[in-house]
Amino acid sequence: MRTSSAILPWVARLAILSLAVGLIWGFFFTPDDYRQGSTVKIIYLHVPSATMAINIWAMMLVTSLIWVVRRHHVSVLAAKAAAPIGATMTLIALATGAIWGQPMWGSWWEWDPRLTAFLILFLFYLGYMALWAAIDNPDAAADLTSILCLVGSVFAVISRYAINFWNQGLHQGASLSLDAEENISDVFWQPLVISLVGFGLLFVTLLLIRTRTEIRARRLMALKQRERLG
Amino acid sequence: MPELGPYAGEVLSAYAVAFGLLGALVIVSLWKSARVRRALDEIEARREPRRNG
Numbered sequence: 001m002r003t004s005s006a007i008l009p010w011v012a013r014l015a016i017l018s019l020a021v022g023l024i025w026g027f028f029f030t031p032d033d034y035r036q037g038s039t040v041k042i043i044y045l046h047v048p049s050a051t052m053a054i055n056i057w058a059m060m061l062v063t064s065l066i067w068v069v070r071r072h073h074v075s076v077l078a079a080k081a082a083a084p085i086g087a088t089m090t091l092i093a094l095a096t097g098a099i100w101g102q103p104m105w106g107s108w109w110e111w112d113p114r115l116t117a118f119l120i121l122f123l124f125y126l127g128y129m130a131l132w133a134a135i136d137n138p139d140a141a142a143d144l145t146s147i148l149c150l151v152g153s154v155f156a157v158i159s160r161y162a163i164n165f166w167n168q169g170l171h172q173g174a175s176l177s178l179d180a181e182e183n184i185s186d187v188f189w190q191p192l193v194i195s196l197v198g199f200g201l202l203f204v205t206l207l208l209i210r211t212r213t214e215i216r217a218r219r220l221m222a223l224k225q226r227e228r229l230g
Numbered sequence: 231m232p233e234l235g236p237y238a239g240e241v242l243s244a245y246a247v248a249f250g251l252l253g254a255l256v257i258v259s260l261w262k263s264a265r266v267r268r269a270l271d272e273i274e275a276r277r278e279p280r281r282n283g
Contacts (some may be wrong), residue, residue: 036231038241039241084258096244100242202252213259223270
């Protein structure tokens with residue numbers, strides 16, 4: 001708790017700074033795309049939120065596995081704390097994608113492999129949170145949600161690589177790639193990377209706040225039980 | 231404000247939805263943190279006299 005309280009203000013400041021720079025740069029100072037017009041400005045929200053949606057589930061998988069193997073309570077509380085952030089990121093990716101898709105594809109929604117996998121990932125996030133809320137015994141809830149997280153990881157992987165598995169659907173390939181030829185133009189790439197860093201740091205900030213809350217809530221529950229027992 | 235052309239509605243609504251959802255997440259996280267911290271402080275303050283006495 002001492003380490004997290006020391007780094008939290010710095011991570012929060014960096015998150016606000018990088019989000020402000022990335023989004024202001026992207027929104028105000030980048031040109032329109034020659035085909036997509038000004039809708040390309042949605043990329044600075046859509047790509048970082050979609051990337052975070054998948055990566056947050058991956059983080060939850062790692063921390064859930066640590067719980068299963070080592071019974072480390074903080075790790076599973078970190079997974080629990082991350083789930084609402086991941087669900088929000090997935091919802092932002094789905095909503096901004098639909099708003100972007102309507103003028104570009106002529107449709108708010110298509111049962112495209114990547115879109116469908118993302119919708120299922122969102123439902124897994126909701127299921128994961130519902131399972132935590134439904135079970136009173138914290139250790140039993142941790143066990144069952146960890147198993148759910150393991151199953152949901154299949155859809156997180158499909159969300160990321162669906163475009164490679166099935167060469168069909170409306171969704172374009174990855175906007176960011178290590179292969180320079182596949183990457184988007186530098187003029188869009190630079191603010192996009194800063195926005196990505198901002199979304200990542202925002203996640204770390206919220207994760208620290210929410211995990212500390214979960215640890216305190218666990219202690220609060222223990223003290224209340226002790227009081228009740230006299 | 232940049233010239234957004236015929237897609238101004240789409241671009242602005244995408245930003246409004248994203249900021250709305252992120253803002254709600256931040257507010258709920260901070261509110262829950264403050265509420266749990268206050269409850270924990272109260273219960274620990276109640277236990278303190280017992281422990282000292």
